[in-house]
Amino acid sequence: MIVGSQKPFPEIWEMVRGFKKVLVFGCNTCVAICHAGGAKEAEIIATMLRMKAAEEGVALEADHLAVQRHCEPEYFDPVIEQVRGYDLVLSTACGVGVNFLTQRIGTVPVYPGINTSFYGAVPAAGVFVELCAGCGNCILHLTGGICPIARCSKSLMNGPCGGTDKGKCEVGKEIDCAWYLIVERMRELGRLERLAEIQPPRNWSTARDGGPKRIVLEHIVAEEAEAKK
Amino acid sequence: MKKLLVTLGIDPDRLEMFNLSAAMGPRWAQICTEFVEKMRALGPSPIHAAKLKKQC
Numbered sequence: 509m510i511v512g513s514q515k516p517f518p519e520i521w522e523m524v525r526g527f528k529k530v531l532v533f534g535c536n537t538c539v540a541i542c543h544a545g546g547a548k549e550a551e552i553i554a555t556m557l558r559m560k561a562a563e564e565g566v567a568l569e570a571d572h573l574a575v576q577r578h579c580e581p582e583y584f585d586p587v588i589e590q591v592r593g594y595d596l597v598l599s600t601a602c603g604v605g606v607n608f609l610t611q612r613i614g615t616v617p618v619y620p621g622i623n624t625s626f627y628g629a630v631p632a633a634g635v636f637v638e639l640c641a642g643c644g645n646c647i648l649h650l651t652g653g654i655c656p657i658a659r660c661s662k663s664l665m666n667g668p669c670g671g672t673d674k675g676k677c678e679v680g681k682e683i684d685c686a687w688y689l690i691v692e693r694m695r696e697l698g699r700l701e702r703l704a705e706i707q708p709p710r711n712w713s714t715a716r717d718g719g720p721k722r723i724v725l726e727h728i729v730a731e732e733a734e735a736k737k
Numbered sequence: 738m739k740k741l742l743v744t745l746g747i748d749p750d751r752l753e754m755f756n757l758s759a760a761m762g763p764r765w766a767q768i769c770t771e772f773v774e775k776m777r778a779l780g781p782s783p784i785h786a787a788k789l790k791k792q793c
Contacts, residue, residue, distance in 0.1 A: 517744040552741065559745055562784045565791050 509538040509629075510602045511636045512545060512622040520553065521560055523619045524598060528567060530557060531594040532621065533609070534574030535601035542636055544622045545600025547574035553600065553621060578605025581612065592616055627658075644714030644721060650702065652693035659686035665707040667691075748779055 524530055532554040540546025554572035561568035573590070577583040578601035584591070591597055592614055599606045600621040610618045626638035641658035647665075648655060657663045661671075661679040668687035671678030675688040694700045712718065739749035755768050781789070 517741070556741060556745060559747075559784055563745065563787050565787050 509541060509627070510604070510624060511542045511626050511628040511638070512539050512602055512624045513542070514544050514549065514553070514600070514622050515620065517553075517556060517560075520598065520621060521557070524557060524568070524570075524596065525566075527596040529569045529593075529595045530554075530571070530598055531591060531596070532557070532570060532572045532598045532600060533578075533591065534572065535578040535599075535605050536574050536576045539600060539602055539622060540574075541630070543634075545602075547572070550574050550600050550621075553598065578602075579608055581608075584609065584612075588612065641715070643712075644718070645711065647707075650705075650707070651690045652697055652699070654686055654690045654693055656686050656690065659684070659689070665710060667703070746783060750775065751779065751782060 532550040534540070534545050534547045534550030536546050540548070543549060550572040554570040557568060557570035561570070571594075573587060575583045575587060578599065591609075594616060597609065597613065597616055597618045598621045599609055599618050601609070602622070603620065603624040606618050606620050627640040627642055628636045628638045630636055638658050640655060641663075643657050647657075656665060660668075661677050661683065662669055664687065668685055668691075669678075672685040672688055675685055677683040677685045691700070691703065694703055714721075739752055742749050742752060753772065757765055757768075
């Protein structure tokens with residue numbers, strides 16, 4: 509899932525200051541799970557904005573609303589007219605949601621209420637860890653299911669650097685050395701010798717270096733077009 | 738919630754949570770009395786003060 513964390517309130521207040529009617533718009537999927545931007549968090553931010561406005565003696569109407577997903581129009585189209593009734597939408601969806609709503613909302617600005625951080629999992633309640641970089645060229649079959657792109661601080665492809673120390677990364681003692689994990693896992697799988705194969709320089713054009721990515725499922729596009737005839 | 742109050746410049750002591758059963762009436766009354774005394778000592782909240790100032 510996409511993991512994010514709420515922006516510091518002073519930063520939010522600076523964004524919102526000057527607007528009269530603000531909607532804090534939450535997303536109830538990924539960012540709700542990481543307690544950053546679901547309905548509950550949107551309500552809390554709206555309440556804090558009202559309290560801050562009262563404290564500073566400025567007129568501000570701050571409401572909240574949430575839909576299940578901000579990345580598919582079916583979910584927010586039913587409320588889009590209501591959303592357009594505000595001077596500002598403070599979206600607590602991930603960056604995808606902010607961008608997507610911006611394309612469809614018209615002239616109302618959409619600002620981010622959270623910092624979108626990474627694709628991650630939840631190993632324990634309240635703990636979120638990055639496990640995938642969405643690089644567009646998965647090599648997990650070569651590395652025992654442990655991603656060196658996302659989990660090695662240097663995204664190394666051919667073993668650890670000199671900064672590995674008792675299974676930890678030199679960047680931080682709390683960070684596991686991905687290559688330590690990969691070697692241990694490959695040993696466990698009886699496939700350690702596969703790591704002797706040198707991986708050539710990687711083609712990064714499938715990742716950020718290749719520009720914005722797009723996937724089109726032609727059969728679904730064709731079905732949609734047929735249904736509209 | 739206390740951290741959020743600090744962000745807004747509000748004393749976190751203005752918020753407390755107590756877990757009581759319906760059978761703990763005397764304890765509930767004691768908590769209420771003590772909390773009201775604490776609030777009186779702290780004085781009006783910044784939000785209340787700002788609202789009063791706006792009305793003047």
